[in-house]
Amino acid sequence: MRIGFDKAFxxxxxxLTLFSLLLLSFIIIFVFKEGYIFxxxxxxLKFITGTTWNPLSDPRNLSIFNIILATLYVSLVxxxxxxxxxxxxxxxxxxxxxxxxxxxxxGLIDIIAGIPSVIFGFIGLMVLVKFFEKFFDFPSGxxxxxxxxxxxVMVLPYIISTCDETMDKLYRKHSPxxxxxxxxxxxxxxxxxxxxxxxxxxxxxxxxxxxxxxxxMAVMMVIGNAPIMPRLLGKCQTIxxxxxxxxxxxxxxxxxxxALFAAGFxxxxxxxxxxxxxxxxxxSLNR
Amino acid sequence: xxxxxxxxxxxxxxxxxxxTGCASQTPQAPAAQEEGNDANKExxxxxxxxGSSTLAPVISAIATEFIEENTTxxxxxxxxxxxxxxxxxxxxxxxxxxxxxLERTTDFGMLAREIKDEEKxxxxxxxxxxxxxxxxxxxxxxxxxxxxxxxxxxxxxxxKIFAGEYKYWDELDxxxxxxxxxxxxxxxxxxxxxxxxxxxxxxxxxxxDAIQSPSMGALVTKIIENKDAIGYASFGMVNQNKGKLxxxxxxxxxxxxxxxxxxxxxISRPLIVVKRGELTxxxxxxxxxxxxxxxxxxxxxxxxxxxx
Amino acid sequence: xxxxxxxALFALWxxxxxxxxxxxxxxxxxxxxxxxxxxxxxxxxxSNPGGIPIGVEGGIFPAIIGSLLLMLISIVFAFILALxxxxxxxxxxxxxxxxxxxxxxxxxxxxxxxxxxxxxGYTVMVVSLNMGRSLLSAGLTLGIMIFPFIQVRIEKAFRxxxxxxxxxxxxxxxxxxxxxxxxxxxxCRRDIVSSITLAGGFAMGAAAPIMLTGAVIFAPxxxxxxxxxxxxPLHLYILSNESISMxxxxxxxxxxxxxxxxxxxxAITLTLWRKEVKR
Numbered sequence: 029m030r031i032g033f034d035k036a037f038x039x040x041x042x043x044l045t046l047f048s049l050l051l052l053s054f055i056i057i058f059v060f061k062e063g064y065i066f067x068x069x070x071x072x073l074k075f076i077t078g079t080t081w082n083p084l085s086d087p088r089n090l091s092i093f094n095i096i097l098a099t100l101y102v103s104l105v106x107x108x109x110x111x112x113x114x115x116x117x118x119x120x121x122x123x124x125x126x127x128x129x130x131x132x133x134x135g136l137i138d139i140i141a142g143i144p145s146v147i148f149g150f151i152g153l154m155v156l157v158k159f160f161e162k163f164f165d166f167p168s169g170x171x172x173x174x175x176x177x178x179x180x181v182m183v184l185p186y187i188i189s190t191c192d193e194t195m196d197k198l199y200r201k202h203s204p205x206x207x208x209x210x211x212x213x214x215x216x217x218x219x220x221x222x223x224x225x226x227x228x229x230x231x232x233x234x235x236x237x238x239x240x241x242x243x244x245m246a247v248m249m250v251i252g253n254a255p256i257m258p259r260l261l262g263k264c265q266t267i268x269x270x271x272x273x274x275x276x277x278x279x280x281x282x283x284x285x286x287a288l289f290a291a292g293f294x295x296x297x298x299x300x301x302x303x304x305x306x307x308x309x310x311x312s313l314n315r
Numbered sequence: 316x317x318x319x320x321x322x323x324x325x326x327x328x329x330x331x332x333x334x335t336g337c338a339s340q341t342p343q344a345p346a347a348q349e350e351g352n353d354a355n356k357e358x359x360x361x362x363x364x365x366g367s368s369t370l371a372p373v374i375s376a377i378a379t380e381f382i383e384e385n386t387t388x389x390x391x392x393x394x395x396x397x398x399x400x401x402x403x404x405x406x407x408x409x410x411x412x413x414x415x416x417l418e419r420t421t422d423f424g425m426l427a428r429e430i431k432d433e434e435k436x437x438x439x440x441x442x443x444x445x446x447x448x449x450x451x452x453x454x455x456x457x458x459x460x461x462x463x464x465x466x467x468x469x470x471x472x473x474x475k476i477f478a479g480e481y482k483y484w485d486e487l488d489x490x491x492x493x494x495x496x497x498x499x500x501x502x503x504x505x506x507x508x509x510x511x512x513x514x515x516x517x518x519x520x521x522x523x524d525a526i527q528s529p530s531m532g533a534l535v536t537k538i539i540e541n542k543d544a545i546g547y548a549s550f551g552m553v554n555q556n557k558g559k560l561x562x563x564x565x566x567x568x569x570x571x572x573x574x575x576x577x578x579x580x581x582i583s584r585p586l587i588v589v590k591r592g593e594l595t596x597x598x599x600x601x602x603x604x605x606x607x608x609x610x611x612x613x614x615x616x617x618x619x620x621x622x623x
Numbered sequence: 624x625x626x627x628x629x630x631a632l633f634a635l636w637x638x639x640x641x642x643x644x645x646x647x648x649x650x651x652x653x654x655x656x657x658x659x660x661x662x663x664x665x666x667x668x669x670s671n672p673g674g675i676p677i678g679v680e681g682g683i684f685p686a687i688i689g690s691l692l693l694m695l696i697s698i699v700f701a702f703i704l705a706l707x708x709x710x711x712x713x714x715x716x717x718x719x720x721x722x723x724x725x726x727x728x729x730x731x732x733x734x735x736x737x738x739x740x741x742x743x744g745y746t747v748m749v750v751s752l753n754m755g756r757s758l759l760s761a762g763l764t765l766g767i768m769i770f771p772f773i774q775v776r777i778e779k780a781f782r783x784x785x786x787x788x789x790x791x792x793x794x795x796x797x798x799x800x801x802x803x804x805x806x807x808x809x810x811c812r813r814d815i816v817s818s819i820t821l822a823g824g825f826a827m828g829a830a831a832p833i834m835l836t837g838a839v840i841f842a843p844x845x846x847x848x849x850x851x852x853x854x855x856p857l858h859l860y861i862l863s864n865e866s867i868s869m870x871x872x873x874x875x876x877x878x879x880x881x882x883x884x885x886x887x888x889x890a891i892t893l894t895l896w897r898k899e900v901k902r
Contacts, residue, residue, distance in 0.1 A: 048704040188644065218630060
């Protein structure tokens, strides 16, 4: 009886696992395939390096160079803003905060990470964009900068969590010896913990970058959705928000539809390249 | 045992490939069953609408009242079963409405423009209902100094502003401040996009850095909140937000109900609902409600011109 | 001297960072709370949206129900699959290659932007499988989205389980299945529950995948798996974007955040509790 149940259970587990892995691979293959259909019509080089996106014009112009650039640009701005703040906060967190309050603060940070992107977008629209228009007198507050700042706040929790894990371990490792020698906390943090946590910081950066590039809703609401060459204070369009906006009207099976998938595919490839780069950086740092 | 697993895995992979192959074909086969059901009088108490963001609030409003008055279908018509009335509305732009009708993911498509010939062809059996007329006004923010000095723009001026030939307000009129003109448009799926392109722009492209709004409501919001903004706001929405944005005359013609109906205001568009095939009985009763006097009242309340 | 200045600057840097982080977090929550609080009444929470245009009056009841149901469906779907996969990988997988492949696939999935998943969900579920825009399509899409999240956490929880206890159990002749059910699962229960609730919160807040697969702007509270639903994030998006009602947007945002914070606090207390128990 027991053996029967055991066997059934094992088979169930295996089937479910197989199903999930197949489902996931199916999705990955699906995106690739739908995008690939597009590349048969429009050569991939033209897609990536052309600068006009106008699916309704005649002849159709489907090139996403500006959009790729903007996606990278906005995420870069976000990282530039978030990294110093995140690393600094993590340093303070690991060095100055005791065990119990640390868990609570980590909890609070997780709560911020859990705030949905629509709400960030909403706040971005209500606060950031208006702020730019009022105080800096921009003709229109929607800009790469607005998107960058918003994304920075969104990825901040990820950077802090990842860095804090590394830094906390390092701090605990070195703290007793260092303090016995009479070295101040600041010195420990500055000269020992910070340089040694480089690997963790790089990992955090990549994680944050990936998250920022894939973000749809929040960015869509504050960047202006204009597929032009991005400038810091100008409008732009990112790949996720392009897909979100045009998904509704691209007929399944049309070239436009496949172009959107192709854009998604390009995004995934870029993310993959970043992850691979991280892997190699990690390896070299390990030496 | 191991062999069995290997075979199973291969089979599953093949299955996956096949599924991928099936997924990318247009769904004709399963959908055909759906139509059969409709004809077989299996009573569906749910109606879905998808399409124009201009029309969506109208249909939603009529639907709310319809549901509040009747709650279940048997109160609408005693022949109907005692099922709850469920009407669903989603908005993605007129283009999305056509797509949804084509892909059979909706019962009715809402459009804020004429349906194109190629779309009619693709759908095949088109049933069209005209609810009313809307116009695209060229609107600006009340704080824009332009509102003080002029209340009219020529078609040429409108074209130049939207094409980006005039980049700053003082290029239009030298008494205006040197501030960048913020052009707001609908994205590609919007009915307004097509209508505007055809009636004003012709072959000229709108400037590439115009702000694309995902819905007419968002477009109107942008104009309300930004004093340098100009865009083609729906007449109905301008009426819903009286005072928050100022519609300008085009070529001397003011966007009023009269001018829209008699055709002198050129940038107008029909508000239509399309369905593929025949209406089922419940759909017919709801459609009657929309086209009824009360329906026309609601359409008018929302600022559009109902068809009477 | 240089060292002094460096240290001072460093201290300044980390303090300012901390202050900025806390300020940003508090600002968002407080801002929404203050602006949204006055619009929240029982009527708002329990009635349907109304008025012309829709949403200007009335409440958000269908959206609340819709969001909760979506969360439920996605959690159930993702949990079953994630648990099975984690169990298999940790306890039954013989080959290292298979394990690595599985990890790579799951990693890839986690990197797919939610909007692409929405596109996939639409094409495959709504159109090809003819499920239509429904609670089911949207729930499943969300489930796929949170699957990697849950799976990674469950696997981590399993691996943290003491190897010596496991070996003792096997050497006593206890079958793997029994071990899993009676020993491991109860111990990891808290981690599992907390990861599920966090994932559920994540699913509830996501708007992109449900935009095309099941969420509409107007619907009554759903009665069947096959009906479309309203959802809080999408409702917020519509209300604010189309400037239908700013006060109600803030209130909707507040309701959404309140639900999520409650979920998160619940999950965090679970983890804290476990850490205490471990002591």
